[in-house]
Amino acid sequence: MDKDNKHPFSGETVYFATKHSKEQTLAPLLSKIGLLCVVADVDTDKFGTFSGEVARVGSVRDTLRLKIGAAAEVNPKARFFLASEGSFGPHPLIGFVQSDHEALLFVDRKLKTEIYVEEVSTETNHSEIEFGPRDDLQSFLNQIGFPEHGIIVKPKGNNQIVYKGLQSFRTVGQAIIDAFMLSSEAKVILSTDMRACFNPTRMKVIEKVGEKLIESLNSLCPKCKTPGFAISQGIPGLPCEECGEPSRISKDVLWSCVKCDHSEQKVRPDGIVKISAAECEYCNP
Incomplete structure (x- = not known):
């Protein structure tokens, strides 16, 4: 960035409420406007997990605010905070197609402003099946892009026992055996691990929404020069x-x-x- 044309936030630090390596994608983007991205020491899983142990309560923006609130508790003097949230399911316009909805919330506590951006993409490997002893495991693994993409294994009927982040045939096989033994219906649930650190496809969508955030931060209000002048x-x-x-x-x-x-x-x-x-x-x- 030109020395004489610095961004208003250049040289500042933004605390990112994440525990799944999303900073690897977003930190380089934020550095383009001079913001240093630091991971906030918070357990974001307490606000909801893809694997079902903790249900998300409230809207996407509600969850983003809860994450930022947690980050602010451990960094009370900080000015800037960032949180990310993703959800998966039928596309809002093309109902029969799976989609990835990614959202970011950037908060400036000094100016008391929020910048919210989102991206809805059909580029996702989100999938879940019920798996029985005679079903074809290999076709499902091929479909989701295993082992580059992780997998989650759960015994059907028991959401409290979950095997996550599996990225080898040995660990998947052992998890399936254990899950069968714990299932009263002799079936297990196989699903893609949608946590960003285990899902390169999702990480690409996070990068896209990150680019939207940078675009919004680079858009200054013609009247007060505050970053975040965008389509409302x-x-x-x-x-x-x-x-x-x-x-x-x-x-x-x-x-x-x-x-x-x-x-x-x-x-x-x-x-x-x-x-x-x-x-x-x-x-x-």
Whole structure:
């Protein structure tokens, strides 16, 4: 970064509430604007686990705030905090396709601001099956990209016994044998380990949402110069290419400051100016 054009946060430290090596991806991105990323010493698993022992309570943003609150407790004098949260399931628009929803929350305690960014991607190997003694294990392992991607083994009917982070055929085989013995139904649950440190595919999506965070941090409010001037909502009205009627799809977007009351209405950034008749509620009710 040019010495005479430093970012307002350059030279500062951000404390990242993570325990699954996400800093390996996000720290290099944050360093581009001069922020040093330090891992906060907190157990983020207490706010929810993919393997089911601890259920997530509340929304994604609620969980992000809980993680940041925990990081702030152990770093009470710090100004900047970062938290990450991922969830997996059917895509919100393409229901039959699995998706990875990644979110980041960046908090500036001095300015009392929050910058929230998210990324929804169909690039995920999220999968879970019930496995019996005669089922084909190899096809499932191939499907999820084992052993580069880790696997979780649980006895069916017992969520409190979980074998995580398995990345060798020996450990998977032993975990399956143990899980069968602990299952009253003689079945085990096999699933991808979605923790970032065991899932390179997920880590790539985290990198994408990290790039969005840097883009937002680099966007300064025209009025107060606070980082985080970004799109806050869409304004409907994109016309149909066939009938010309306005649709519910955003024609313009509203950019807002996270600190002051300044906002600006702009055209949508992707350059789309019309929708197809297939998407129109009048042409295709």
